[in-house]
Amino acid sequence: MQVRYYLMLLFTATFFYACNQSGNSAQLQLRIDSLEKEIDASYKPGLGEFMSQIQVHHAKLWFAGKSENWKLADFEIHEIMESLDDIQQYAAARLESKKVIMLQPALDSVNYAIEQKNTALFTSSFELLTATCNRCHAAVEYDFNKVKIPEIPPLSNQVFTPSEN
Ligand code: HEC
Known part of the structure; x- marks a missing residue:
């Protein structure tokens, strides 16, 4: 029991x-x-939003490099690289995202020019970078979207020349 x-x-x-x-x-x-x-x-930023960020850093990079403000140029190119990493992580669903690596050789070249503080090399590398942006835009059928070397700084509240000290 x-x-x-x-x-x-x-x-x-x-x-x-x-x-x-x-x-x-x-x-x-x-x-x-x-x-x-x-x-x-x-909320997840889309590819277009990352591109708009890159557009601003691309312009700032140019004015920093032309002003031989190598520290700022180094900062700006790294901002571009971070946005490219973010695209691969957060915009992976867009097939175009895989193509952003085509910028690498041009970015390496700009990076090297910054390290060497070489203005002539900076200019030619920046031209190559800009041409590669457009090459990708054409490859993904966004060739109506052309970028170019900027003529005036994107914002008036930032100093591009190196500081005195
Ligand atoms: C994957 C190849 C690729 C590369 C490399 C690339 N882009 Fe783009 N870009 C795109 C695509 C795709 C769009 C459209 C995104 C969308 O759907 O809104 C775009 C859009 C843009 C826009 C338009 C944003 C707007 O809302 O007006 C700008 C500006 C831009 N890219 C700048 C750049 C710059 C500067 C570089 C180089 C440093 C670059 N892109 C490199 C693919 C690329």
Whole structure:
């Protein structure tokens, strides 16, 4: 009699434990579903927004380099590189994103010119960089979107010349 009683108790306990477990996993699934919805609805910048950021840094890079402000030029080129990494991470769904690596040789060349503080090399590398931007735009059928070497600084509230100290 005793054994049957214990067996019944064990069975009931296991039954409730299992029910509780499946209740937990159902709740967990609900939580996962709602988190997935939240992630889908959360704001992610698109490729065009990253490009607009790159456009600003591209212009600032030019004025920094022409002013021989090598520290600022180094900063600006790294901003471009960060945006390119972000494109590959956050805009991976756009097939064009894979093509951004075509900028690498031109970026390496601009980087080298900055390291060497070589204005002539900076100018020719920047021309190559700008031409490569347009080469990609053409390759992905955005050739109506042409970039060029800027004529005036993009913003008037930033100093491009190196500071005195
Ligand atoms: C993958 C190849 C690729 C490369 C490399 C590339 N772009 Fe783009 N760019 C695009 C695509 C695609 C768009 C259109 C994005 C969209 O759908 O809004 C674009 C759009 C733009 C725009 C338009 C943004 C706007 O809203 O008016 C600018 C400006 C721009 N790119 C600048 C640049 C500059 C500067 C470089 C080089 C430093 C560059 N891009 C390199 C693919 C590229």
